[in-house]
Amino acid sequence: MSASMRHETEAPSQYPQVDRRSGLSVREFRKEYLYSRRPVVITDAIDSWPARDLWTLEYFKSRYAHTQITVFRLGGERYQPDDYETVKLSTFIDRLQADAFDTYPYYVRDDWRIFQTHKELLSDYKVPKYFFDWFVFLPEFMRLTYPRIFIGPRGALTPLHLDIWGTHAWLAQLVGRKRWILFPPEQQGLLYDCSVQPQNPDFVRFPLFRQAKPVECTIGPGDLIFVPGGWAHEVVSLDATLSITHNYMGPGCFTQSLSGCVQEQVFGRLKHRLGINHA
Ligand SMILES: O=C(O)CCC(=O)C(=O)O
Numbered sequence: 001m002s003a004s005m006r007h008e009t010e011a012p013s014q015y016p017q018v019d020r021r022s023g024l025s026v027r028e029f030r031k032e033y034l035y036s037r038r039p040v041v042i043t044d045a046i047d048s049w050p051a052r053d054l055w056t057l058e059y060f061k062s063r064y065a066h067t068q069i070t071v072f073r074l075g076g077e078r079y080q081p082d083d084y085e086t087v088k089l090s091t092f093i094d095r096l097q098a099d100a101f102d103t104y105p106y107y108v109r110d111d112w113r114i115f116q117t118h119k120e121l122l123s124d125y126k127v128p129k130y131f132f133d134w135f136v137f138l139p140e141f142m143r144l145t146y147p148r149i150f151i152g153p154r155g156a157l158t159p160l161h162l163d164i165w166g167t168h169a170w171l172a173q174l175v176g177r178k179r180w181i182l183f184p185p186e187q188q189g190l191l192y193d194c195s196v197q198p199q200n201p202d203f204v205r206f207p208l209f210r211q212a213k214p215v216e217c218t219i220g221p222g223d224l225i226f227v228p229g230g231w232a233h234e235v236v237s238l239d240a241t242l243s244i245t246h247n248y249m250g251p252g253c254f255t256q257s258l259s260g261c262v263q264e265q266v267f268g269r270l271k272h273r274l275g276i277n278h279a
């Protein structure tokens, strides 16, 4: 059985639900979620985006049919950076509309290139008022490139992980539903470096996972989820899906994000230039 097949796509909710909020002020968001480092689903944060109505799979298929896109294959438990194919976007969308992840385990993940090739897409969305990114104070070469798009078939899986450099993240759902299972930072010791599969845990290898107490939510079109830095999460698509995401640096993740960024973007590049390769 492949890793992807083990995941129930219509799993009933098992865990306490992440708050769903609308009409949230910036002040309320900061106090109740950002400063207290709790995730939240905001149901009206992207109502004014042109993308909210415009961005359907059909829209991308017809408008960007010939755009070449990199699709990653989930072969084992993790995506491998070199396990990918490059296909025409229309070909990929045709496949994901006809198949599910267990027979077509390919996922467009974290792709920012489409926004460089087709810059007009950038005017279809706007960073919601809740998220101010301190990376803007750093030189451009130190920042990550956003937004990033995810497009995948029903069942597409992102295994349990922590986001880059301990940054906060938000993800806006445009097409289909995604189920999220999230673990607070203080439970990291129960997750075995994120080797556990929360929906199919191996308690023999990972006995401490029995004590884990995640929260969960299912987001659909128009929802936006805020994931504070340090919360490990697993994400499964319940339908064919399309989402965009930003990671960002802000209160609560500053030290870790800055040090991760400096190590990778400054020292990492320097070592690369000087030809120093450490394992
Ligand atoms: O939507 C997904 O499949 C995963 C998104 C995510 O967790 C990420 O971008 O880090």
Ligand SMILES: [Fe+2]
Binding pocket: 161, 162, 163, 169, 233
């Ligand atoms: Fe993530």
